[in-house]
Amino acid sequence: MGKSKIATVRKKVELLDYTEITVYSDIVINNSSVTRLGQVGVKKDDKVYKKKPSNCNKCKSNRVVALEVLGACNKDNLFWICDDCEHLHLKYTGNYTEKMLEEGSKLWTNPNDWLDSTENIN
Numbered sequence: 001m002g003k004s005k006i007a008t009v010r011k012k013v014e015l016l017d018y019t020e021i022t023v024y025s026d027i028v029i030n031n032s033s034v035t036r037l038g039q040v041g042v043k044k045d046d047k048v049y050k051k052k053p054s055n056c057n058k059c060k061s062n063r064v065v066a067l068e069v070l071g072a073c074n075k076d077n078l079f080w081i082c083d084d085c086e087h088l089h090l091k092y093t094g095n096y097t098e099k100m101l102e103e104g105s106k107l108w109t110n111p112n113d114w115l116d117s118t119e120n121i122n
């Protein structure tokens with residue numbers, strides 16, 4: 001009986017030990033903000049969590065997972081995201097995250113270039 005209890009706990013931990021992957025444009029919730037951080041709903045001086053927080057600081061859910069933003073931070077996840085309310089938590093300082101988001105946003109700002117090149121081929 002003790003054994004199966006341990007297995008259950010392990011399974012729950014494993015379920016939350018994954019990384020969600022997104023692109024910058026998919027996490028923008030406020031286009032009118034002048035900063036990239038503001039556009040994804042994060043304040044520059046929000047608390048920084050070097051390690052995954054055990055609870056969401058907004059809704060207190062314990063379902064917090066890593067969030068990688070393609071092109072924004074090649075080596076690691078840039079945020080922690082609450083699986084329940086989608087609140088973003090900083091992993092790095094606001095200034096660093098702002099720079100990384102700027103990098104990530106460049107990859108996706110000119111989708112029309114792709115359309116133009118397709119037109120030229122045809």
Ligand SMILES: [Zn+2]
Binds near residue numbers: 057059061082083
């Ligand atoms: Zn939450």
